[in-house]
Amino acid sequence: MASGTMTSKKRLSSDERRALILTAAIAVFGAKGYVGTTTDDIARAADVSQPYVVRLFGTKEQLFLAALDETLRLLFEAFERAAGPGLDDEIEARMGHEYIGLLSVRGLHQTLSHAFLLGSHPVIGPRARDGFARVWAYLRDLGFPAERAQAFLAQGMMLNTMIGLRLADAAEVDPRIADLFGACFPTEKATVLALAPRVDEPW
C-alpha cells in the first residue's frame, strides 16, 4: 500500500543515530532553549521517535549536556584551526572568521547563549561555567592580553545576541540595523548575513 513512494528509513548504528540526533538537538535547543525544547521536537527534527531519543541519551538534561559538549568541541576545533602562526592581529582575525564560519552549524551560537543563561541550574550551570572558563583560559594561554581577550569575547557575545534576536532580516530593511552590522563585522558583514538564521526559519 503506497509502499512505492515510501522512502523506507535506513537502519543505522546507534552511534550514527546518536550523532544525527545531536546535530538536531543543537539546532532545536538553539532555537527554543533548554526548557522550551521538547524531546519530541528533537525527535521529529532527527526523524526518529521520541522514546528513542530518550533511550539513546537517558534524559533531556543529559541530552542537553551532550549538545553543549559537542558545541564546545566544535568551537575549540575551530579555534585550533585559527591558532596557527602569525601576529596577534592575524590570529585574532582568523579566530573571528572561524567563529563566524560556525554559523553554518545551525543553532551552535544560540545553544551556547542558552547554556550561558542557565547559571542557576544545578547540573547545567557548572558545566556552562566550566565551558566559558575554558574559552577564556584558551585565549589567555594563546598569549592574548587580558584586555584583548576580553574584547574578543565580548564581540562573540554580541554576535550571539544578534543571531538570537534574528536581526539579520531587519538589517536588509532598517538602515540603522545595517549600520550596526557594518560596525560589528566591517570585513565579514556579507558572510554573517548570508549564514545567519532568519526569522521564518524554525531553526
Added chain:
Amino acid sequence: MASGTMTSKKRLSSDERRALILTAAIAVFGAKGYVGTTTDDIARAADVSQPYVVRLFGTKEQLFLAALDETLRLLFEAFERAAGPGLDDEIEARMGHEYIGLLSVRGLHQTLSHAFLLGSHPVIGPRARDGFARVWAYLRDLGFPAERAQAFLAQGMMLNTMIGLRLADAAEVDPRIADLFGACFPTEKATVLALAPRVDEPW
C-alpha cells in the same frame, strides 16, 4: 488561631499590586527564562495567588512583555541619568556605571538576555528586536560613533553573559576568573562582584 503572628496582608490597589508583581516577574523571568518560569513562581515571589497574576496581566506572554517593557524603561531611565554634558569618554563611563548599577534591580540583565534569545518567538521576538534597535539608536543619536557604540554594547552583552552564568562566585576562587573580571571591569570590579547574583540565590 495563631492569628497573633499572622501578618495579615494588606489590600492594595490593583496598580500597586501590578507593580509588585512586575518586580517579581523581572526577578523570576531573569533567573529561569520565559518558558522556564511558571505563573505560580511569580505569584509566590509576589506573595499572591497564581490566578490573580493571570487576571492582572491576561496571559503569561503579556506578563513577559510587560516585564520586558519595564526592563527597557529602567534601562533608558538609567541612560538618561548618564547622558548629561561631558566628553564622550565621560558619558560612556557614566553609562557603563549606570548599567552596572542596574544590577540592583534583580533579574534585569538576564531578562534582557532571555528576551534577546527569543528572536524566533512570533510575539516576543519583534518586541525584543525593537528594544535592541532602540538601544542602538539611542547610542548613535547621542553621538557615539558606530565603532564606539558597538564596543559599548558588546561590553554590555558580556556583562549580561557573566551574570547569567553566575560567574561571580567563581571569581573569588579561580584566579583566572578573577583575571576576567578585572579585564572586564577595571574600575568597577568590586561593585560588580558586590551586586552580582550568586549561585545559591534562587534569583
Added chain:
DNA sequence: TCGTGTTGTAATCGAATGATTACCAAGCTG
C-alpha cells in the same frame, strides 16, 4: 533456519502548568 542481540516504535502514564470558574471578603458610599 533458528535464535539472539540490536534498532526502533506505539501506547500510555503521571506530573506540571496556564487558564477558567465560582466564590469570598474588604471597604467605600449613600
Added chain:
DNA sequence: CAGCTTGGTAATCATTCGATTACAACACGA
C-alpha cells in the same frame, strides 16, 4: 447598615511533556 464595586483566592480543567513499558522488525552468526 445596605448594597455594590474591587481585591483576592480555592478548586478545577484540559493540555503538554518526559519518561516507561511492551512490543515489533531487522540483521547476523552458528
